[in-house]
Amino acid sequence: MRDIVFVTGNANKLKEVKMLLASETLNLTNEPLDLDELQDTNLVSIATDKCKQAIKILGPGKEVFVEDTALTFDEFNGLPGAYIKWFVKSMGLDKIVKMLDSFENKGAEAITTIAYADSKGEIHIFQGITKGKIVPSRGSLNFGWDSIFEPLDTPNLTYAELSKEEKNKISHRAKAFEHFKAYLDTLN
Numbered sequence: 001m002r003d004i005v006f007v008t009g010n011a012n013k014l015k016e017v018k019m020l021l022a023s024e025t026l027n028l029t030n031e032p033l034d035l036d037e038l039q040d041t042n043l044v045s046i047a048t049d050k051c052k053q054a055i056k057i058l059g060p061g062k063e064v065f066v067e068d069t070a071l072t073f074d075e076f077n078g079l080p081g082a083y084i085k086w087f088v089k090s091m092g093l094d095k096i097v098k099m100l101d102s103f104e105n106k107g108a109e110a111i112t113t114i115a116y117a118d119s120k121g122e123i124h125i126f127q128g129i130t131k132g133k134i135v136p137s138r139g140s141l142n143f144g145w146d147s148i149f150e151p152l153d154t155p156n157l158t159y160a161e162l163s164k165e166e167k168n169k170i171s172h173r174a175k176a177f178e179h180f181k182a183y184l185d186t187l188n
């Protein structure tokens, strides 16, 4: 049995990760620390830095991972990226959709970057990307920007209109966790 700590203060994220990583050989626990996030468009740097902070707080020798999720607009060259959290909090979804009004290309990418520290403190990175487009909000408003992101894999349905199981088949997070799981399997 592998003990592994997921550091996040985001309850929705935790719920998805618990489903994605469910395994009889993993004992997943959560530490709801609110870690600082680097001001950067480099998603690997942000996740790596978050993971290092987590190890510092939790102490060495533990297997720890964090994830950072970004939403990038094709027309904005990597932005809002990791700053999407503050855009959602400050402006709200409708104004975020309006930011793309003058552009024909509504393309966007949802990207999850996982930084996992093994018991020696070595950091490993796993990433998942789902392409889609930004649309006027549809579906439940439970989770961040789910209702304005329509993945290319499910035309006419936003993330928020999919069941958790359906989202977990195609999501940025699911893809990142597939890579992470495959890596953990090689260790067993």
Ligand SMILES: O=c1[nH]c(=O)c2ncn([C@@H]3O[C@H](COP(=O)(O)OP(=O)(O)OP(=O)(O)O)[C@@H](O)[C@H]3O)c2[nH]1
Pocket: 007, 008, 009, 010, 013, 033, 034, 035, 037, 067, 068, 069, 070, 082, 084, 085, 086, 088, 143, 144, 145, 146, 147, 159, 173
């Ligand atoms: O609609 C969504 N569908 C998703 O699948 C999703 N994943 C993350 N988010 C939101 O995007 C921002 C990322 O910031 P983020 O990765 O730093 O998260 P966070 O600060 O909430 O938690 P954490 O840093 O403690 O893990 C935060 O506003 C999250 O709520 C999502 N919204």
Ligand SMILES: [Mg+2]
Pocket: 037
């Ligand atoms: Mg965060």
